[in-house]
Amino acid sequence: MSRLRVAVTGAGGRVGSALAASLAVHAEFEVVAIVRNALAASLLGPLDAEIRVGSVTDPAASRAALAGCDAVLNCALAKGWPATARRQNEAILRNIAAAPGVRRVVHFSSVAVYGMCADPRVSTFERPRPDSSYGVDKLREEHLAARLFGARRIRNYVVRLGHVYGPSQWVSRDVLERVRDPAFALPFGGENPSNAVSIVAVAAAVRGLLCGDQPSGVRNLFDSPQSSWRTLYDLHTRLLARPPAGSLAEAESLALRERYYAAARHPLRGLARGALGALGSANFVALAQSEAFRYLAHGPLLLLPAPVGAALNRAYVRRKARSALAQGAPPSRALPSALMCAPAVPGPCFPTLDSRAAAAAMAEELGAWLRGLWSYRWDVSALGRAERGAGTRPMAVAGSR
Amino acid sequence: MTSNAVRIGILGAGGVAEACHLPVLAQMPGVKVAWLCDQYKDRAAQIAREWGVAGAFDDLRRCPDVDAILLAIPVGLRREALALAFERGWHVFAEKPFAASAEEHLGIVQQAARAGVQVGVGLMRRFFRSTGVARRALASEAFGPVLEVWASEAARMGTTGREGSWYQADRAAAGGGVLIETGSHTVDQVFQVLGAESFCGLRAAFTSAGDIDLEARAVANVQRAGAARAIPVHFVVSRLRDLYTGVVIRCEHASLRLSADAASPVEVLGPDDRPLCRLEGTEGGTNFYQPFYLEWRAFLEQCRSRVPSLVDAASALLGTRFIEAAYASGAA
Numbered sequence: 001m002s003r004l005r006v007a008v009t010g011a012g013g014r015v016g017s018a019l020a021a022s023l024a025v026h027a028e029f030e031v032v033a034i035v036r037n038a039l040a041a042s043l044l045g046p047l048d049a050e051i052r053v054g055s056v057t058d059p060a061a062s063r064a065a066l067a068g069c070d071a072v073l074n075c076a077l078a079k080g081w082p083a084t085a086r087r088q089n090e091a092i093l094r095n096i097a098a099a100p101g102v103r104r105v106v107h108f109s110s111v112a113v114y115g116m117c118a119d120p121r122v123s124t125f126e127r128p129r130p131d132s133s134y135g136v137d138k139l140r141e142e143h144l145a146a147r148l149f150g151a152r153r154i155r156n157y158v159v160r161l162g163h164v165y166g167p168s169q170w171v172s173r174d175v176l177e178r179v180r181d182p183a184f185a186l187p188f189g190g191e192n193p194s195n196a197v198s199i200v201a202v203a204a205a206v207r208g209l210l211c212g213d214q215p216s217g218v219r220n221l222f223d224s225p226q227s228s229w230r231t232l233y234d235l236h237t238r239l240l241a242r243p244p245a246g247s248l249a250e251a252e253s254l255a256l257r258e259r260y261y262a263a264a265r266h267p268l269r270g271l272a273r274g275a276l277g278a279l280g281s282a283n284f285v286a287l288a289q290s291e292a293f294r295y296l297a298h299g300p301l302l303l304l305p306a307p308v309g310a311a312l313n314r315a316y317v318r319r320k321a322r323s324a325l326a327q328g329a330p331p332s333r334a335l336p337s338a339l340m341c342a343p344a345v346p347g348p349c350f351p352t353l354d355s356r357a358a359a360a361a362m363a364e365e366l367g368a369w370l371r372g373l374w375s376y377r378w379d380v381s382a383l384g385r386a387e388r389g390a391g392t393r394p395m396a397v398a399g400s401r
Numbered sequence: 402m403t404s405n406a407v408r409i410g411i412l413g414a415g416g417v418a419e420a421c422h423l424p425v426l427a428q429m430p431g432v433k434v435a436w437l438c439d440q441y442k443d444r445a446a447q448i449a450r451e452w453g454v455a456g457a458f459d460d461l462r463r464c465p466d467v468d469a470i471l472l473a474i475p476v477g478l479r480r481e482a483l484a485l486a487f488e489r490g491w492h493v494f495a496e497k498p499f500a501a502s503a504e505e506h507l508g509i510v511q512q513a514a515r516a517g518v519q520v521g522v523g524l525m526r527r528f529f530r531s532t533g534v535a536r537r538a539l540a541s542e543a544f545g546p547v548l549e550v551w552a553s554e555a556a557r558m559g560t561t562g563r564e565g566s567w568y569q570a571d572r573a574a575a576g577g578g579v580l581i582e583t584g585s586h587t588v589d590q591v592f593q594v595l596g597a598e599s600f601c602g603l604r605a606a607f608t609s610a611g612d613i614d615l616e617a618r619a620v621a622n623v624q625r626a627g628a629a630r631a632i633p634v635h636f637v638v639s640r641l642r643d644l645y646t647g648v649v650i651r652c653e654h655a656s657l658r659l660s661a662d663a664a665s666p667v668e669v670l671g672p673d674d675r676p677l678c679r680l681e682g683t684e685g686g687t688n689f690y691q692p693f694y695l696e697w698r699a700f701l702e703q704c705r706s707r708v709p710s711l712v713d714a715a716s717a718l719l720g721t722r723f724i725e726a727a728y729a730s731g732a733a
Binding site for chain 2: 012014037038039040042043168173180181182314317318320321322324325327328369372373374375376377378380382383
């Protein structure tokens with residue numbers, strides 16, 4: 001049986017590199033890892049894959065990078081000024097669709113399309129309502145992917161990826177940093193669904209999509225069954241041999257959720273407050289610079305000529321810097337994230353491993369990674385301890401002026 | 402400098418100038434950014450337009466006179482720019498890393514002195530509130546004598562968003578890899594907090610891709626001003642792996658923990674490393690922009706008074722020596 005040649009774009013990233021490594025150990029796949037520069041390539045470590053350096057945002061470079069590949073796992077994400085990032089992310093999709101020989105694409109979207117603290121009454125599977133630039137762009141890419149790949153009869157799977165945890169994943173790092181603070185407490189006792197997915201489960205789902213016969217379409221991907229935040233935190237604290245995270249009182253949890261819901265539901269209130277303030281002070285520049293304006297104007301901003309959009313962004317940065325310079329010390333403790341107050345995201349999920357099996361499969365690696373992050377001590381034996389008066393001439397700054 | 406607005410030129414229209422310096426210079430009373438100069442003139446012109454800067458150039462020789470410049474180009478590409486700036490009598494505020502070797506560092510300081518101009522270095526963690534708080538706490542020996550220091554800053558590099566021409570993939574331009582790029586901050590933060598005077602017994606090891614170090618580990622004994630004995634200090638900086646990020650200073654009765662983030666306070670840890678309390682202060686930056694503002698204020702005051710300030714380039718020489726010696730030790 002011939003092997004499926006799978007290109008992984010964004011293979012230098014945290015998710016991309018883990019998936020490339022995971023596919024590479026399976027005999028049915030021949031992995032082509034695509035990264036943007038040689039330094040990123042050197043981070044991939046020992047990987048049984050062909051590594052190609054090039055930008056998939058560029059049509060010619062993309063043709064070369066994707067040459068001979070049967071399938072593409074699109075983990076690439078351009079960032080930066082929204083209009084530029086959007087153009088680049090859309091170019092990536094166009095270039096993948098134009099690559100000869102590609103018959104199957106797995107494109108990673110995000111549960112961010114539902115909003116940070118998704119209220120199922122207003123944000124549904126069919127009509128998700130993002131509340132961030134990232135979510136807005138991801139949703140737009142979903143539509144473009146379906147259109148481009150559908151037109152070329154490329155089987156395509158748009159994966160609304162949950163919050164990925166596991167070794168080297170940011171959610172796991174975030175868990176660790178939060179539990180460093182003994183006062184940290186999970187809202188609702190952590191019993192809310194996390195909409196998170198282990199990297200092992202992502203890899204299993206991707207293998208299924210690359211080899212299976214599922215029809216094209218959009219689905220969520222989170223742990224199956226859903227992991228609660230409590231399950232997720234307990235997994236990490238257990239591996240670290242630390243006490244479990246505390247629980248936030250019910251009343252505080254409800255108040256926190258209402259605060260996040262209100263911000264997500266009523267962006268107009270923010271705009272109205274900004275408008276009143278601006279009218280009161282006859283300061284229309286302040287209005288244009290407000291967060292709410294940026295939120296509402298996100299779509300139109302992307303249609304503006306780049307210099308105009310950039311100038312507006314600059315005005316926003318000026319305002320942000322001005323307010324930061326006038327600020328006092330930040331609050332001593334960060335609030336629990338809006339994600340911890342959110343309900344389960346709506347809609348169907350791509351099939352994957354049982355979450356308990358996935359957690360067990362990565363426990364050893366995750367534990368080792370977490371311990372490396374937790375402890376400030378490292379093994380100095382290879383260097384030898386610096387001995388006092390070791391005979392090295394002290395290298396001082398004294399007398400240098 | 403004249404008593405009118407201080408005119409600043411910016412050499413290097415990259416991310417640091419745009420994200421860190423322009424937003425604070427735009428807020429500083431009595432300061433005017435006169436021009437931006439970059440090898441890519443379009444980029445300089447674009448940023449200049451967005452920030453209302455009058456001039457955009459691609460050749461420093463054609464830039465009008467200013468009082469001071471921000472040097473925000475890679476450390477390996479600064480020689481000609483520095484010579485020209487000194488020749489024209491411009492004060493220079495150089496982004497870190499200041500120099501790749503002690504010889505180069507001293508040479509720049511001496512050239513500046515001969516030209517009668519001030520030269521400062523952008524090591525903004527010196528202006529974190531936590532840095533000052535920890536330094537004062539150690540100086541007072543409130544937690545007993547310092548026993549050892551562990552400093553690390555390590556995150557596996559993910560998406561770089563950079564194409565092949567990225568200066569950090571070019572050793573000649575960057576002056577090295579993660580040790581000089583990231584480690585210059587970490588080493589300086591530790592030396593500032595300790596009040597380091599000298600070091601000895603340095604050993605270092607590197608993991609590299611070609612001639613770019615992706616991970617550096619170093620141990621040395623650091624002598625603090627006025628202290629009876631040197632302290633073992635352990636550094637690790639890495640782009641290869643995720644490791645603990647922060648500085649832990651172990652004292653006889655407790656440990657202090659600092660972060661690489663301006664917003665984080667100093668935490669006091671008990672014998673089992675559990676946080677006991679936080680140390681508060683009133684001076685120094687506590688968010689992204691404040692340390693940049695404070696370092697510019699210090700530099701401009703140094704230019705005016707000609708009295709060395711916290712940004713004075715000579716004060717960063719020990720860090721440059723340390724990084725140079727670590728590279729030499731790792732290569733040996």
